[in-house]
Amino acid sequence: MRAPLIILILILLAVLALVGYNSGWFGTSATGPSPTTAGDILPGAPVGPGAEPDEPVGDGGLEQLPDEAQAQGPVDPVNTPDLPAAGTFGHFPAGELLPKSGSGYLDRTTWSPQLCFPFAEDAFANSQVYGAGGGMGPKDKPSQCDASNYSLPWRDNFCESRGHASPLCANGKGHQGQDIRPATCKKDKHWVVAAEDGIITDMGTYTVTLTGAAPPHRVYRYLHMRMNQLAVKDGATVKAGDKLGLASNDFGGTPTTIHMHFEIRSGVSGVSTDGKPVKLHTFLPPYQSLVAAYDRKRAGQACQ
Numbered sequence: 315m316r317a318p319l320i321i322l323i324l325i326l327l328a329v330l331a332l333v334g335y336n337s338g339w340f341g342t343s344a345t346g347p348s349p350t351t352a353g354d355i356l357p358g359a360p361v362g363p364g365a366e367p368d369e370p371v372g373d374g375g376l377e378q379l380p381d382e383a384q385a386q387g388p389v390d391p392v393n394t395p396d397l398p399a400a401g402t403f404g405h406f407p408a409g410e411l412l413p414k415s416g417s418g419y420l421d422r423t424t425w426s427p428q429l430c431f432p433f434a435e436d437a438f439a440n441s442q443v444y445g446a447g448g449g450m451g452p453k454d455k456p457s458q459c460d461a462s463n464y465s466l467p468w469r470d471n472f473c474e475s476r477g478h479a480s481p482l483c484a485n486g487k488g489h490q491g492q493d494i495r496p497a498t499c500k501k502d503k504h505w506v507v508a509a510e511d512g513i514i515t516d517m518g519t520y521t522v523t524l525t526g527a528a529p530p531h532r533v534y535r536y537l538h539m540r541m542n543q544l545a546v547k548d549g550a551t552v553k554a555g556d557k558l559g560l561a562s563n564d565f566g567g568t569p570t571t572i573h574m575h576f577e578i579r580s581g582v583s584g585v586s587t588d589g590k591p592v593k594l595h596t597f598l599p600p601y602q603s604l605v606a607a608y609d610r611k612r613a614g615q616a617c618q
């Protein structure tokens with residue numbers, strides 16, 4: 315059992331190293347030319363409900379605690395000289411997770427360079443499990459409505475310790491997406507919007523999937539909206555910025571905290587160290603794209 319796992323990990327590391335090198339993960343400022351590399355992104359899977367990969371849903375609520383606690387703290391890139399600039403609002407760099415919440419990564423790729431920020435209003439990216447009121451949150455802050463959850467700076471939580479397959483995270487497992495809280499701690503009030511022009515290709519018990527119309531046909535999955543008050547139906551065509559639904563806490567039978575879990579999937583390709591082509595269609599870190607999108611939103615730029 316162990317040997318295939320080790321080989322898989324080696325292949326993934328090779329892919330990461332190669333894609334990272336090609337796209338400037340390890341030495342590109344976010345303020346420089348976008349490292350997003352069309353050449354590295356393959357066309358996505360065909361559009362349609364049947365094409366939706368049967369992936370484990372990557373979110374966890376209060377009742378779904380991380381099953382892979384890690385002894386090692388997150389990668390701390392604070393002192394590296396090529397960090398992204400702070401931008402126009404307060405946010406920690408991509409990969410700098412809350413202490414002891416998981417392992418970061420060195421990805422500085424803006425995987426969706428024209429992303430439309432997926433909330434109509436202001437919003438706060440941070441961890442809903444490790445933040446105040448979360449299952450692994452600080453004991454002295456038991457309320458999910460704590461001001462710390464509804465203020466800057468933002469925090470990446472893509473590689474937070476979870477048991478879900480997430481190949482770009484250090485141990486191959488992670489959270490698969492980014493948690494974002496709406497403008498206020500009130501559910502069913504704040505609109506979640508389309509990340510780009512596309513089609514609603516799947517609806518689950520508490521998930522809505524949007525597949526981008528244009529190559530590389532990125533797949534965006536939104537979790538925990540108010541599912542019985544959605545603004546769209548399965549199969550609907552949407553434009554970037556169109557309302558999809560209201561941020562809520564739907565999580566099947568058991569509610570989670572009020573937040574929207576946001577994922578980006580697309581194809582990435584590379585070559586292993588022994589020259590073999592490797593292709594993946596998988597979860598990509600959304601944080602850097604969200605930061606850039608939020609900067610555009612704050613600058614008054616409309617989604618296109």
Ligand SMILES: [Zn+2]
Nearest residue numbers: 373374493575
């Ligand atoms: Zn989540």
